[in-house]
Amino acid sequence: MNSEQVEDLVRRAQQGDVSAFERLIGEHLPLVRRFARAFAREQEGAADLAQDALLKVYRSIGGYRFQSSFSTWLYAIVRNVYLDDARSRAGRDRAAERPLGPTAVDADPTADPEAPRADRRLEREELRRLVWDALGTIPPEFRATLVLYDIEGLTYEEIAAIENTPLGTVKSRLSRGRGHLRRVLGPAAPADRAGEIEAAGNSAAADLVRPERTEPA
Amino acid sequence: MSSDPNKSLHLPEDLRDVLVSLGHETPPDEREFAARLHRRLVAAGPPRAPGWLERLGASGAALWQDHSADARQKRTLLTGAVFGALATATAFLMLTGGHPGRDGNPATGPEEEAADVDSPSAGPAERKAQRAVGDRRPTRDRLGEDIGAERPERVRAHPEVPETRATP
Numbered sequence: 001m002n003s004e005q006v007e008d009l010v011r012r013a014q015q016g017d018v019s020a021f022e023r024l025i026g027e028h029l030p031l032v033r034r035f036a037r038a039f040a041r042e043q044e045g046a047a048d049l050a051q052d053a054l055l056k057v058y059r060s061i062g063g064y065r066f067q068s069s070f071s072t073w074l075y076a077i078v079r080n081v082y083l084d085d086a087r088s089r090a091g092r093d094r095a096a097e098r099p100l101g102p103t104a105v106d107a108d109p110t111a112d113p114e115a116p117r118a119d120r121r122l123e124r125e126e127l128r129r130l131v132w133d134a135l136g137t138i139p140p141e142f143r144a145t146l147v148l149y150d151i152e153g154l155t156y157e158e159i160a161a162i163e164n165t166p167l168g169t170v171k172s173r174l175s176r177g178r179g180h181l182r183r184v185l186g187p188a189a190p191a192d193r194a195g196e197i198e199a200a201g202n203s204a205a206a207d208l209v210r211p212e213r214t215e216p217a
Numbered sequence: 218m219s220s221d222p223n224k225s226l227h228l229p230e231d232l233r234d235v236l237v238s239l240g241h242e243t244p245p246d247e248r249e250f251a252a253r254l255h256r257r258l259v260a261a262g263p264p265r266a267p268g269w270l271e272r273l274g275a276s277g278a279a280l281w282q283d284h285s286a287d288a289r290q291k292r293t294l295l296t297g298a299v300f301g302a303l304a305t306a307t308a309f310l311m312l313t314g315g316h317p318g319r320d321g322n323p324a325t326g327p328e329e330e331a332a333d334v335d336s337p338s339a340g341p342a343e344r345k346a347q348r349a350v351g352d353r354r355p356t357r358d359r360l361g362e363d364i365g366a367e368r369p370e371r372v373r374a375h376p377e378v379p380e381t382r383a384t385p
Contacts, residue, residue: 013264014264014266015263016262016263016264018255018258018259021258022251022254022255022258029244029247029250029251030243030244033244033250034239034240034242034244043244043245046244047244047246047250050250051253051254051257054254054258055254055257055258055261058258058261058264059261059265060264061264062264062265062266062267063267063271063275065275067279124235124238127235128235128239128242131232131235131236131239132239150228150233150236150237151236151237151239152240153237153240178227178228181228181232182228182229182232185232
């Protein structure tokens with residue numbers, strides 16, 4: 001969609017054309033929904049959260065003045081809705097910074113070394129669920145940056161525009177978010193833990209908790 | 218915590234792969250989601266246009282953002298220099314009374330202003346032309362005697378005045 005088409009759709013949406021708005025957000029829906037997944041406990045909650053955010057976008061579109069790209073403006077609103085929701089829930093369930101217990105990985109049904117290929121898929125699914133859960137424990141600001149960079153593949157500049165912060169802040173948030181994720185996924189002594197898990201036959205999970213390899217300078 | 222903001226903590230390769238794969242996930246029930254969203258959008262009615270207060274707020278916010286961006290990019294020095302130049306120019310104009318001179322230059326002082334009032338048409342070139350032949354300023358030697366007074370006036374030759382014609 002080129003910029004003229006976007007401008008035309010925005011103007012129509014500002015007049016109350018719902019179908020124009022739906023076309024406008026169509027290509028952003030997967031990102032908005034995945035982004036919501038990091039801020040909700042389960043898939044249903046993520047769908048509700050994404051709907052609320054998109055409704056807010058629709059209500060605010062009259063104020064869009066073409067000063068930034070539409071996607072930046074959209075993601076900025078969506079992010080704010082998610083952060084507000086996370087903050088309002090923070091008082092109710094403060095589950096942050098709790099490393100996942102040993103059972104979270106050991107309970108993996110695919111730990112059997114003889115596991116067939118179908119079970120490997122299950123293992124990946126379990127890993128994904130584990131990572132989604134771990135993401136949910138990261139402080140919201142760091143989580144948003146980490147999701148946008150590491151999962152959605154946006155650039156530092158794009159994230160800085162969405163978050164309206166300097167590049168240095170984006171990098172700092174990303175670094176802290178990653179550190180938090182690693183702490184949550186791994187126990188105090190990751191090396192021992194990795195060996196333990198590998199011995200149980202779950203090499204992928206072991207790699208997750210293994211300390212970071214030193215990269216050549 | 219002293220973390221270098223320019224150096225993000227690296228993730229293990231496998232974890233990075235898992236994160237990337239999360240980015241390729243297609244959220245479930247796309248049609249159901251779209252249908253429900255459509256119903257809610259229709260029920261919400263048309264988006265309202267921002268009022269003057271909201272527009273003012275948005276303009277203020279944009280201005281503030283620009284200012285913050287300038288401050289982040291160390292443009293305050295430039296702004297200070299511009300303001301300084303403007304203040305200097307204003308002060309200069311106020312000191313000189315704000316009246317430019319005849320040639321576009323500011324007047325140099327009250328004496329000249331007064332002289333101009335007395336003989337408004339007498340410019341420097343005209344004053345020179347008004348000086349008559351022989352109307353010479355006294356030239357004095359070391360002892361203070363007027364040299365010009367002792368020396369007779371040399372009359373220049375003029376074709377129409379017979380007295381001035383040189384006799385061979």
